[in-house]
Amino acid sequence: MIKISDLRKGIPISNDPYGDLAKIFSMRKDELIKILNDMVNKGQIIKFRALLDHEKLGYRVSALIAMNMDDENIEKVINLAHITHFYVREKNEKFPYSYFAMAHFFNEDELKSFSKKLDEMHINYEILRTVKNLKNDVK
Amino acid sequence: MDEVDRKILIYIQNEFPIDDRPYLKIAKDLGLDEFEVMNRIINLYNLGYIKKIIPKLSKSYIEKYERALVAIKANEKDIVKVSEFINSFENITHNYLRDHHYNIWFTISGKNFEEILKQIKIITEKLEIDDYIILRSVKSLKLDTEFEVKK
Known part of the structure; x- marks a missing residue:
């Protein structure tokens, strides 16, 4: 039995990723590949993919954007470029926003034109810039 | 990072194949050599461009x-x-x-x-x-x- 939480630690990036992963689970490589394919077929996972380091790729500005907006704007905002995550959250009276997005930009100008788009849609928002990632992913 | 690295990153950011020889599958799709793909991916990982390879969750x-x-x-x-x-x-x-x-x-x-x-x-x-x-x-x-x- 392989747990999704174990796979989320990442598969070894080596000469033989699935062979080395099979060793971790004490099974044969062909058994592991069969299990992983079964997990995909059952819809437990969609696929494997690489998570890239956005800072390394040149993204210099990241921010959490807290927003309130009319329902008709939700779809438009979700589809804006730069947004990677979008959550609806229960409103807290000490920080009364319902929608939260993570957005990444190559530079300040991109953030500026992004805010301009939100202004044009008359969205009430607050930009909380990322100063530092406090939880660096362990390799 | 050169143009080949860039192609590989774009490819594996979308999908890293579940395959007996994943690097061969990527190499075939990109018209590259299996050994080269493997070395480049390991290098991009060591340089920090790739954080990890994880499942996309349902x-x-x-x-x-x-x-x-x-x-x-x-x-x-x-x-x-x-x-x-x-x-x-x-x-x-x-x-x-x-x-x-x-x-x-x-x-x-x-x-x-x-x-x-x-x-x-x-x-x-x-x-x-x-x-x-x-x-x-x-x-x-x-x-x-x-x-x-x-x-």
């Missing part, structure tokens, strides 16, 4: 868990100590320092909301933090961590 798996975004106000001088304690819990997924009255923002997941509240209580009591907010997640409408890989 909606049903994501929705099985309760999630919350928590913001706390910590003293500037305590940031390292506070964030290290928060990170010591396994179900903390992200943790960021932000330019705001609440300066530390982290996400937490759990089987149910009571479990999350209990853990936040442990964290805030231990760190003696009384100014904090809990933003319970209702639903996720976008989760797309594909980035643009520029030339």
